[in-house]
Amino acid sequence: MALSSRERRLASLRRLPPTLLIGGALTAIWVAFAIFAPFLTDYDPIKVDVIQALKPPGPDHWLGSDAIGRDIFARIVYGARYDLAMAFFGVVGPIILGTAIGLAGGYFGGRIDSILMRILEVTVSFPYFVLVIAIVAVIGPGLKGYFISLTLVNWVSYTRLVRSQVLVLRSADFVLAARGMGFGHLRIMLFHILPNAIIPSVVFVMTDAVLAIVLGSSLGFLGLGVQPPTPEWGAMIAEGQTYLTSAWWIAIFPGIAVCSLALGLSLVADGLARLLNTGP
Amino acid sequence: MSTTKESPDLVRVEDLAMDFATEYGTVSALRGVSFSLKAGEVLGIVGESGSGKTVACRAILRLIADNAKVKAGRILFEGEDVLAMDEAALGQMRGEKVAMIFQNPSTHLDPIMAVGRQVAEGMVMHQGATWRDARKRAVSLLEDMQIKDAPRRATAYPHELSGGMRQRVMIAAALACRPQLLIADEPTTALDVTVQAQILELLRRIRRERNLSIILVSHDLGVVAEMCDRVVVMKDGAVVEVGPVEQILNRPVAEYTRRLVASQPSLLPPARPIEKATGAASYLEVKDLEVNFYPGESLLSWAMRKPPQIVRAVDKISIGLRKGGSLGIVGESGSGKSTIARAIVGLVEPERGSIGIAGESLSAGLGHRQPQQLRKLQMVFQDPFMSLNPAFTVARTLAEPLREQSICVESEIPRRIQELMGKVELPLTLLGRKTTQLSGGQRQRVGIARALAMEPEILIADEVTSALDVTIQAQILGLFERLRRELSLTLILISHDLAVVRYLCEDVAVMRHGRLVEYGATDAVLGAPQEEYTRQLIAAIPQLSRHLQAEKVVPFRVECRSI
Numbered sequence: 001m002a003l004s005s006r007e008r009r010l011a012s013l014r015r016l017p018p019t020l021l022i023g024g025a026l027t028a029i030w031v032a033f034a035i036f037a038p039f040l041t042d043y044d045p046i047k048v049d050v051i052q053a054l055k056p057p058g059p060d061h062w063l064g065s066d067a068i069g070r071d072i073f074a075r076i077v078y079g080a081r082y083d084l085a086m087a088f089f090g091v092v093g094p095i096i097l098g099t100a101i102g103l104a105g106g107y108f109g110g111r112i113d114s115i116l117m118r119i120l121e122v123t124v125s126f127p128y129f130v131l132v133i134a135i136v137a138v139i140g141p142g143l144k145g146y147f148i149s150l151t152l153v154n155w156v157s158y159t160r161l162v163r164s165q166v167l168v169l170r171s172a173d174f175v176l177a178a179r180g181m182g183f184g185h186l187r188i189m190l191f192h193i194l195p196n197a198i199i200p201s202v203v204f205v206m207t208d209a210v211l212a213i214v215l216g217s218s219l220g221f222l223g224l225g226v227q228p229p230t231p232e233w234g235a236m237i238a239e240g241q242t243y244l245t246s247a248w249w250i251a252i253f254p255g256i257a258v259c260s261l262a263l264g265l266s267l268v269a270d271g272l273a274r275l276l277n278t279g280p
Numbered sequence: 281m282s283t284t285k286e287s288p289d290l291v292r293v294e295d296l297a298m299d300f301a302t303e304y305g306t307v308s309a310l311r312g313v314s315f316s317l318k319a320g321e322v323l324g325i326v327g328e329s330g331s332g333k334t335v336a337c338r339a340i341l342r343l344i345a346d347n348a349k350v351k352a353g354r355i356l357f358e359g360e361d362v363l364a365m366d367e368a369a370l371g372q373m374r375g376e377k378v379a380m381i382f383q384n385p386s387t388h389l390d391p392i393m394a395v396g397r398q399v400a401e402g403m404v405m406h407q408g409a410t411w412r413d414a415r416k417r418a419v420s421l422l423e424d425m426q427i428k429d430a431p432r433r434a435t436a437y438p439h440e441l442s443g444g445m446r447q448r449v450m451i452a453a454a455l456a457c458r459p460q461l462l463i464a465d466e467p468t469t470a471l472d473v474t475v476q477a478q479i480l481e482l483l484r485r486i487r488r489e490r491n492l493s494i495i496l497v498s499h500d501l502g503v504v505a506e507m508c509d510r511v512v513v514m515k516d517g518a519v520v521e522v523g524p525v526e527q528i529l530n531r532p533v534a535e536y537t538r539r540l541v542a543s544q545p546s547l548l549p550p551a552r553p554i555e556k557a558t559g560a561a562s563y564l565e566v567k568d569l570e571v572n573f574y575p576g577e578s579l580l581s582w583a584m585r586k587p588p589q590i591v592r593a594v595d596k597i598s599i600g601l602r603k604g605g606s607l608g609i610v611g612e613s614g615s616g617k618s619t620i621a622r623a624i625v626g627l628v629e630p631e632r633g634s635i636g637i638a639g640e641s642l643s644a645g646l647g648h649r650q651p652q653q654l655r656k657l658q659m660v661f662q663d664p665f666m667s668l669n670p671a672f673t674v675a676r677t678l679a680e681p682l683r684e685q686s687i688c689v690e691s692e693i694p695r696r697i698q699e700l701m702g703k704v705e706l707p708l709t710l711l712g713r714k715t716t717q718l719s720g721g722q723r724q725r726v727g728i729a730r731a732l733a734m735e736p737e738i739l740i741a742d743e744v745t746s747a748l749d750v751t752i753q754a755q756i757l758g759l760f761e762r763l764r765r766e767l768s769l770t771l772i773l774i775s776h777d778l779a780v781v782r783y784l785c786e787d788v789a790v791m792r793h794g795r796l797v798e799y800g801a802t803d804a805v806l807g808a809p810q811e812e813y814t815r816q817l818i819a820a821i822p823q824l825s826r827h828l829q830a831e832k833v834v835p836f837r838v839e840c841r842s843i
Contacts (some may be wrong), residue, residue: 171669177727179646180625181681181734182654191680195671 020271021072026264030257034080043071045078045231054247063250066239072249075231076257082232083261086146090212091152091205098158099194099201105159106166106197107189113163132215133224141224146216154208158201165197172261176259199225199276208268217258233258288359289316291340291492292462296353298335300345309348319460322487322494323523324508326501326540329720329748332517333497339464340495341374357461375406378834379454379752382467385446389438392422395449396422396434402456421452425482444475448482455486465497472612472776480506499750501544502562502822505529512843513537529827543754545745545779546824554726562639563603564624564738568596569633571619593619594630595794601787603638603737606764606771608781608802610817611791617774620791621740624772625659637738651685658736662743664723668715672728675711679751681733700729722750728759738770739763757783778821782806790814 033040043061049069050248057064063072075117101120105113123131169175170193178188219225226232228239233254240251298310310332317323325462327333338344340355342362356363357373365373382388390398399421400414409417415434422430425448438446447467454462464483468476480503487494498504504511504525511528513536521534532538541547571594594616601607609617624629624635626646635642637656643649661667668677678697682688688696704725715723724744731739741760745753761784764771775781781788781802788805788815790798798811809815828836 173661174665174669176622176627177659177661177667177730178669179628180654180657180659181649181685181730182646182649183680183684187684192669192671196669 001205017271017274019267020275022270023264023267023271026260027268030080030261030264031084032086033077037074037081040077041071041074043074045070045074046229048060048275054243056247057249060108060193063253064247066236066250067243067247070229072236072253075236076254079231079233079236079254080261082143082226082230083216083234083258085143086211086216087213087261087265089147090150090216091141091154093147094154094208095201095205097151098155098198099162099198101155102159102162103166103189103194103197106163107185107193108165109167109170120159123153123156129218132219133222136219141219143226146219146225148210150215154212157204157208161200161204162197162242165200166193169193169196203269203273204277206265206272210265210269213258213265215264287358290319290321290355290358291317291495291743293336293340293358294354294356296336296339296355297351298339298344299351301347301349303756309517310339312353313514313517313519313521314353314562315496315512315522317461317493319493320491321510322496324504324509324511325495325497325514325534326499326504326511327514328499328751330516331514333514334465335512337380337465337495337497338532340461340463341380342370343380363464372406375402376457377459378461378463379457379459380463380465381447381450381454383469385450385470386438388450389446389453390815391438394435394437395441395446399434399449399456402453406457418452418456421456422449424486425449425452427452442475443471444479447471447475447479451479451482451486455490455492458490459491459492461495463495463497464497467496468503469499473778473820474612474816476503476822480822483507489690493700500822501529501541501750502546502824504555505827506822506823508594513540525827529824539751543751544824545750545753545757545777545783546821562600563605563637564599564601564772565634565636566597566599566620566624567636568598569594569620569623569635570596570631570823571616571623571628572631593794594623596633597791597794597796598797599789599799601738601770601772604764604768604770605771606785606786608773608775608785608788609774609791610778610781610788611797612776614790614793616794617791618742619794621742621772621774625657625740626654627659654736655685655687656737657740658731658734659740659742660724660727660731660736660744663747664720664727665747667727668730670714670716670725672715673711674706674713674715677715677730678725678733681730685734687733687735696733700733703732703763704729719752720748721756722754724748724756725759728756728763732763732767736769740772742774743776744773746776753780760784778806778818790817 049065052061052065052069053067055061055065055069061071061073063076063174065071066075101116101206105116131153132149135152138146139145139148175188175192178192216225217232217237220232220234221238223238228235236254237251237258240247240254243250293316294314296310297308300307300309313332313336315323315325325337331680335348339350340357340362342355342365344350350363356377360369362370363372377530389395396415399418400409400411403409403414403417404411415565415757419430419434422434427433427445427448433445438449441449468479471479472654483494484507486492494507496504496507507753508525510522510524512519513528513534515536521528521532521537528537532541559717570592573591573593574589596618599607609620614687619628623630626642626644626649629645637653640653642653646654672680675697678700679693682693682696683690697711698708701711706725706729710718710722715726718726744760745756748756758815760771760773763769764784771784773781773784785802787800788802789796790805790811792813798809798814799806806818809818809828
């Protein structure tokens with residue numbers, strides 16, 4: 001029991017769930033690719049070179065080239081910037097909006113809560129993809145539309161997660177104590193309830209980021225995502241689709257990229273869940 | 281080895297050692313525990329939480345957690361080693377020979393199965409009875425447990441029954457297969473004293489009628505003294521002392537046992553003379569307080585203008601305290617005693633009535649009160665595991681009220697925190713710890729320090745010791761007594777335990793169903809109760825002092841007179 005603080009810290013590192021370490025490493029690799037893209041390849045991801053079109057993987061083009069001669073490897077590492085941005089911005093909006101609504105509804109309860117919950121139910125009752133596509137279509141394709149539409153649709157998950165926690169916490173003795181000491185609602189919500197209510201959301205955010213990437217790629221595939229010639233994995237898969245029998249590398253490699261990043265984030269989510277559930 | 285004595289032991293635990301693998305490494309739960317039980321005997325196991333008493337009992341049924349490992353020892357049941365039994369023999373033993381009842385009947389009964397069926401289930405599973413037969417026997421068993429209107433009750437679900445009723449159902453289910461041994465793990469801890477007395481009486485009767493052996497696990501020496509022939513005292517996974525009840529209570533050998541006996545609230549040397557407060561008779565004055573709850577209120581019922589359901593939690597209560605006085609409010613769960621506390625602090629808004637401090641009337645809700653008024657009234661809560669923000673360190677917990685309510689200037693905060701820690705007798709090394717890393721007693725002290733940070737004049741303590749071990753409980757009560765004296769606090773103590781109130785309070789108010797049953801000086805009310813309910817309440821307390829020999833007695837004198 002009597003461990004020094006250094007020993008304890010070492011032990012705590014070893015206690016980290018393996019899924020968290022593996023997932024973290026996988027995600028970190030993609031982040032490194034995105035940051036150091038210019039150092040990893042000499043090719044310009046959007047430069048057209050028709051003579052080099054449809055080259056199979058080889059010494060010149062490590063992962064081959066596409067129909068207009070762009071290097072697939074260069075497009076994937078530069079594309080990581082867009083896909084990671086989608087993963088990040090795809091969850092940032094929803095978690096902020098969703099948490100705020102869940103916190104307010106759960107804390108104040110009563111009519112405020114009832115009204116917020118009805119709005120939530122209306123949002124949920126629309127078919128998910130149809131709603132996203134409709135909003136993107138109104139705002140216009142691209143990262144901005146994607147960001148806004150996801151925020152408007154995905155907040156519901158976080159609201160539910162946070163609210164269910166807040167409902168329990170708001171009558172916890174330490175919250176009553178805070179009220180008894182005359183603290184304001186905002187202070188109680190932000191410092192006493194939120195830190196204790198946010199854990200399930202932190203776990204879920206990783207899973208949600210995976211879904212956001214897949215959704216972004218799907219929108220790219222439909223032509224509603226990032227616009228050509230921007231390198232983005234979903235768009236690349238869409239372009240390679242017609243060549244699947246003759247030049248498989250155009251679609252397969254970005255496909256692998258999407259899968260590996262998604263896998264990394266899922267593993268992080270799994271690891272975080274284990275870590276946080278067992279408590280500090 | 282197992283049959284060296286004349287009457288063979290029914291259960292014999294020999295040198296049992298068990299480890300638990302936790303994330304902080306291996307923890308020894310049991311370190312060589314030995315005890316035995318003869319047929320027909322009632323054995324008590326006492327100890328504080330973490331002493332291993334529950335682990336040892338469950339091991340008799342080989343109910344061992346996944347992360348636990350038996351390192352050494354044997355458990356013999358009728359001469360057979362439980363740890364070496366095959367699954368079939370184990371299943372037979374669990375169902376038919378040994379039964380167990382638990383502390384919390386609401387979590388150990390299946391919520392979606394009628395209780396009669398739950399009692400009958402064991403007979404069908406273990407004795408091959410038909411459901412029809414079993415159900416008939418279940419009803420007669422429930423009748424035997426003094427459940428009124430048993431045929432109808434048998435079709436009820438657990439949530440439709442009261443806590444005491446559920447415990448009776450659980451005992452019936454345990455007895456369904458006529459076991460030889462009943463293991464009762466804190467069977468009455470979650471119950472009110474009057475209900476506890478009934479359940480203990482029931483256990484005594486079935487023991488007599490069925491010649492049952494019982495192992496009773498409890499933290500309450502009073503319960504053990506009333507029920508048991510012999511007592512095993514456990515601490516930190518080891519047996520400290522074994523012996524007949526009279527010997528353990530009167531001539532304890534081990535230092536720890538002595539401390540345990542001395543810590544029982546009913547044996548605490550009275551904090552007398554509680555000097556009578558001398559201030560004006562109405563420093564804190566509560567008049568005709570009435571609090572209603574409206575369960576099931578929703579947007580729908582509001583929109584449909586349905587008349588709300590009303591539950592009257594507090595019904596026209598008037599109490600008054602002198603400055604520096606102390607009042608105990610006692611009653612069973614649901615009597616409204618906590619609601620009064622919350623109404624006074626402002627956490628619930630009363631329907632009617634007034635609350636005044638030193639002649640100044642307080643607004644009903646927290647939101648309408650002046651910061652100056654808020655500071656005067658602070659509360660300490662029951663459950664030390666829920667009353668501190670788990671995300672905060674101790675230092676932050678104490679700094680927050682000082683800073684937010686501008687009780688002192690920023691530069692003075694560290695010194696104030698140190699003072700507060702000193703007042704509640706906590707070492708400063710704990711300041712950097714998260715509140716989740718503290719023990720129950722330490723947390724309760726932090727909770728008290730946090731309330732003191734506001735420099736209150738009136739401290740309201742809501743069941744502050746009921747979640748703590750007796751030895752810790754005695755320390756916390758002592759702390760309250762000292763703080764009250766030194767800071768001349770006015771104290772309101774909410775408790776279900778008359779002994780705690782007697783120790784600390786000059787006045788007592790007995791509550792039932794939201795009303796005051798009896799109210800007056802503690803000596804008068806507990807010594808010569810006027811109301812039937814107060815008498816019941818006093819009679820229901822397990823009488824430890826009765827088992828103590830006269831010259832050793834530091835008795836619950838007031839109560840002894842009344843019985």
